[in-house]
Amino acid sequence: MILVTIDTLRADRVSAAVTPHLDRLQQEGVRFSQAITAAPLTLPSHASLLTSLDPPRHGVRDNQVYSLSPSISTFPRTLQAQGYSTAAFVSAVVLQRRFGLNPGFEVYDDEMSGPERPGADTLARARDWLLAAREPFFLWVHLFEPHAPYSAGSYDADVSAADAALGDFFALLRTRGLWDRAVLSVTSDHGESLGEHGEQTHGFFVYDATLRIPWILKAPGLTPGTYPHQVRIVDVLPTMTALAGAEQPPPPSDGRADGVALDRVLRSGESAGLESYSETWLPRDQFGWSSLASLRSGSWKYIQAPRAELYDLGEDPGEQTNQLAARPDQSARLGTLLSAIAQRTGPSVAARIDPVDAEKFLALGYIGAPGPQRPDGVALPDPKDKLEVYRLTMEAVERSEGGDAQAALARLDRANRLDPNVAQIHYTRGAILGGIGRFADASRALERTLALSPRHVAARFKLALALVRLQQYDRAVIHLQHVLRDEPRNFRAYHNLAAIAYTQGDLDRAEALERQALAIDPGYVEAWNTIGAIYLQRRQPEPAVRALEKAIELNPSSAQAQQNLGLAYRAAGRVESATQAMARACVLDRRYCSTGGKP
Numbered sequence: 001m002i003l004v005t006i007d008t009l010r011a012d013r014v015s016a017a018v019t020p021h022l023d024r025l026q027q028e029g030v031r032f033s034q035a036i037t038a039a040p041l042t043l044p045s046h047a048s049l050l051t052s053l054d055p056p057r058h059g060v061r062d063n064q065v066y067s068l069s070p071s072i073s074t075f076p077r078t079l080q081a082q083g084y085s086t087a088a089f090v091s092a093v094v095l096q097r098r099f100g101l102n103p104g105f106e107v108y109d110d111e112m113s114g115p116e117r118p119g120a121d122t123l124a125r126a127r128d129w130l131l132a133a134r135e136p137f138f139l140w141v142h143l144f145e146p147h148a149p150y151s152a153g154s155y156d157a158d159v160s161a162a163d164a165a166l167g168d169f170f171a172l173l174r175t176r177g178l179w180d181r182a183v184l185s186v187t188s189d190h191g192e193s194l195g196e197h198g199e200q201t202h203g204f205f206v207y208d209a210t211l212r213i214p215w216i217l218k219a220p221g222l223t224p225g226t227y228p229h230q231v232r233i234v235d236v237l238p239t240m241t242a243l244a245g246a247e248q249p250p251p252p253s254d255g256r257a258d259g260v261a262l263d264r265v266l267r268s269g270e271s272a273g274l275e276s277y278s279e280t281w282l283p284r285d286q287f288g289w290s291s292l293a294s295l296r297s298g299s300w301k302y303i304q305a306p307r308a309e310l311y312d313l314g315e316d317p318g319e320q321t322n323q324l325a326a327r328p329d330q331s332a333r334l335g336t337l338l339s340a341i342a343q344r345t346g347p348s349v350a351a352r353i354d355p356v357d358a359e360k361f362l363a364l365g366y367i368g369a370p371g372p373q374r375p376d377g378v379a380l381p382d383p384k385d386k387l388e389v390y391r392l393t394m395e396a397v398e399r400s401e402g403g404d405a406q407a408a409l410a411r412l413d414r415a416n417r418l419d420p421n422v423a424q425i426h427y428t429r430g431a432i433l434g435g436i437g438r439f440a441d442a443s444r445a446l447e448r449t450l451a452l453s454p455r456h457v458a459a460r461f462k463l464a465l466a467l468v469r470l471q472q473y474d475r476a477v478i479h480l481q482h483v484l485r486d487e488p489r490n491f492r493a494y495h496n497l498a499a500i501a502y503t504q505g506d507l508d509r510a511e512a513l514e515r516q517a518l519a520i521d522p523g524y525v526e527a528w529n530t531i532g533a534i535y536l537q538r539r540q541p542e543p544a545v546r547a548l549e550k551a552i553e554l555n556p557s558s559a560q561a562q563q564n565l566g567l568a569y570r571a572a573g574r575v576e577s578a579t580q581a582m583a584r585a586c587v588l589d590r591r592y593c594s595t596g597g598k599p
Contacts, residue, residue, distance in 0.1 A: 001079075001183045001244050002173070003140045003236070005049070006162050007042060007092065008147040008202060009188035011035070011214045013159050021167035022186060022216065029184070029218030030266060034230045036276040036296055037190045040202045040210035042094045043101075044281075045189035045233060046142075050074045050101055052234045052259030054277045054341060057252065059348040060099075061281040061291075063203075064361050068100030069347040075237040076104030076138060078249040085137040089126040091144035092116040093360045099351055105140075115360035118151075119143035120165040127172055136244070141169075146192070147364065148201050149401070155192060181220060183244045185236055188213040197319070198387050200394070203282040205383065206294040206303055207319050211278050219243040222266065229271035230296060234259030239266075254344060277341045283383040286367050287390065287424055288453075290380040295338040300327075302334035304342075306382035310334070352489065358458050362431075363401055367393075367424050389415045393425055396432070405436045423453035427462075434462055439469040457486050464496060473500050491517035495526055507534050525555040532564050541571035559589035 011033075016023040038048035038055055047053075047060040047068050052075070060066045068074075080086045087107035093115050095101060102108035109125050126141045133139070143165065145151065146158030166186075173179040193199035196209040203210070215236065222243065234257070241248055242261035251257060258277075265272045276296040284291040293304040299314035310324040310331050324331050361367075383390070392415035400408035412429045415422070430445035446463035449456050460479050467476035477500060483493045498513035511534050514527040521527075528551035535544035548565035551558060566581035585592035 001084075001136075001138045001240050001246075002178070002185070003138070003240065004166065004184075004186040005046065005140070005142045006146075006166075006186065006188050006214075007142065007144045008190060008192050009159060009162070009214055010191035010194075010209070011188075011212045013156065014214045014216070018156055018159055019163035021163050021170055022214070025170070025184075025186060025218060026216045028224055029216050030222060030224065031226045032215040032217070032231050033226055033228050035187065035213050035215035035233065036208075036211050036230065036278060037188070037213045037233045038278055040190040040204075040206065040278070040280055041282060042092065042147075042189050043099055044279075046095060046101060048258075049187075049189070049233050049236055050076060052238055052249070052257040053252065053346070054234065054258045054344075055279055055281075056342050057254070057258065057344055057346040059346045061279070061348070062285045063094050063282075063366050064358075065281075065285050065351055067098065067349045067351045069349045070100065070103065071347055073249040073252065074101075074104050075241065075249055076140075078104070079138045079241070079246060080104045080106065082246055083136070084246070085133045085135070086139075087126070087129045087133070087137070088140040088142070089122045089129070090142040091119055091122045092142070092147070092364065093357065094364070094366075095142060100349065115363045116144045116147070118165075119145050119162050120168075123165050123169045127169065130172070130176070130178075136246075148192075149363075149398070155194060183217075183219040183240050185215065185217050185240055187215040187233065187236055189233075198391065200391070203280055204387070204390055206278050206280055206292045208301075208313070208317070211294070217243075217266075227262075227266060227269075229265075230274050230276055231262060231272070232259060232274060232276045235262055235274070239263060252346075254346075275337065277338065279342070283386070283390075284380065287386065287422060288380065289383050289386050292383060293338055293342055295334045295341070297334055297337070300330050300334060302331060302338060304335065304338055305384070306379065307384065308335070352487065362397060367397065367428060386419065389419050389422060389425070392418075393422075393428060396428055400428075400432050400435070405432050408432050421452060423449050423456055423459070426452065427456060427459045430459065430466070431462055434466050434469075437469075439466040442466045443470065455486065457483055457490075460486075461490070461493065464493075468496065468500060473504065476500060489520050491520040491524055491527070494520070495524070495530070498527070498530055502530060502534065507537055510534055523554050525551050525558055525561065528554065529558065529561045529564060532561070532568060536564065536568055536571065539571070541568050544568035545572055545574075557588060559585045559592055562588060563592045 014022050037045045039045045041063050043063045044055045044060045047058050051058045051072055055061050058072050060068050076086050086105045088105045089109045096110045097108050143162045145162040146155050150158045152158045152161045190202050191210045192202050193209045197205055197207050199205050238259045238261040242263040279293040281291045283289040290306050295302050299312055301311045301313055303309040308324055309322045311319045392411045396408040396411040412425055415425050426445045426449040430442045433442035443466040446459045449459040461483050464476045464479040480493045480497050483490055494513045494517035498510040501510035514531050517524055517527040528547050532544045532548035545568045548568050551561040562581050562585035566578045569578035
């Protein structure tokens with residue numbers, strides 16, 4: 001079995017003009033014209049894909065905020081228990097193993113230096129595994145194109161780039177004789193709005209621009225054609241598993257899975273009569289506004305919101321005319337069904353994100369969750385009423401990531417005039433100001449963030465960094481200690497406390513704090529570099545060399561560690577090695593090209 005997920009791929013972009021390789025696949029397989037995802041967000045939708053459960057039951061409601069509980073059964077676990085070789089190759093930090101999708105995979109390849117890696121690189125790794133894999137096997141490949149920012153210059157260009165990379169992979173399947181033997185699915189986690197309903201990307205609304213996804217299925221004995229009836233992302237793996245003759249996972253303790261195997265109705269062409277639940281918690285988690293949920297049943301779609309919506313998709317596929325008042329019978333029926341689904345909740349596990357990872361998510365347009373912004377019982381705003389605030393904030397993130405801090409700040413000022421009580425506006429402003437060296441302004445913006453959202457750990461951490469730059473060390477220490485109360489394994493907080501102690505001449509405390517950081521993450525380069533500098537200050541060159549060689553082993557491109565290693569070699573009397581290390585530091589960073597220097 002081979003499962004390919006193409007991130008952010010709209011159903012209407014699979015065509016001969018844009019995706020010739022996918023178009024050829026759908027000519028040879030079954031095309032599902034009405035496939036619906038569980039969430040317009042990468043992690044929740046993939047969790048639904050691998051578990052066959054709706055988000056309320058698997059507990060992953062947003063990117064970066066939740067992890068899949070180990071108690072939830074997944075298809076990879078069941079397949080592995082049946083003797084399948086299992087491997088996953090993912091292309092973005094959103095799906096790294098820390099978020100709990102890796103159990104059941106013998107190989108879970110999520111190595112990448114930045115927030116994402118090119119699909120061609122991911123497919124090359126998958127190809128190498130496939131060439132050596134024993135059968136039966138289950139392979140999942142995730143491509144991040146065409147997720148914004150669009151590396152090829154536009155959405156459609158990114159779609160075509162993903163398709164071209166898949167063309168080479170499909171050629172390998174044909175060469176290896178797997179094209180006609182394997183159960184192969186290509187689908188997406190969600191679509192992209194591209195301006196529909198005022199949303200540029202995805203995650204904010206639950207309209208079909210982001211919920212309707214492509215799904216193409218090819219399997220031995222399966223007659224090619226189009227299946228026009230509604231199906232869901234939760235049906236993908238039950239169907240693939242049934243066609244492969246493998247066993248389904250055991251049912252959850254609270255009843256059967258939400259997805260169903262479609263093998264029988266595919267042969268008969270009949271409708272399975274499925275209703276499709278979807279939701280987004282991004283407005284709630286990241287901005288403190290209301291979450292949204294939808295239910296599709298037949299031609300009707302109901303959206304649960306502070307101001308609910310009802311659409312007849314048969315007559316109004318663009319969801320332009322709200323029929324709520326005109327059809328109270330349908331509204332009441334679908335609202336009752338939706339509420340029953342939403343109330344079947346499973347375990348919820350909070351994810352742990354350190355500040356560097358948060359920066360990677362920010363590069364992809366995910367600001368992160370600030371924690372509750374309004375007391376329980378207070379009505380949350382409808383995202384429809386906050387679209388302009390959201391749009392300006394996300395444009396600010398995009399401009400900042402593109403290097404235009406002033407344009408970003410101007411947009412945040414406009415968003416703040418519309419709503420001065422959104423913590424994420426002030427957090428984003430503080431992050432940008434800190435990035436351009438305006439630390440006093442950054443600290444004021446971050447203090448405002450914490451006044452609105454006291455549990456915004458990322459804002460508290462950035463505030464501490466700004467206070468360090470302002471040499472307000474006592475205040476910085478208070479905030480870093482607060483961060484550690486909320487996140488005891490935040491090794492970067494220990495490192496920054498160590499940096500303050502080092503600056504103040506307390507070398508013993510600095511070393512002890514860095515050792516605590518390394519106990520959490522033994523591969524933390526900055527901690528090894530600081531420990532090396534501490535030993536240099538103590539005039540202990542050999543321990544300094546060992547610590548700094550470890551830093552260089554972990555990150556040869558660290559100019560500061562190379563410079564410090566040169567100083568340690570020189571103090572140890574190893575002149576030639578010192579010269580080489582300092583030369584490497586100079587190549588990496590021109591600031592280290594002068595002779596001498598201090599750790």
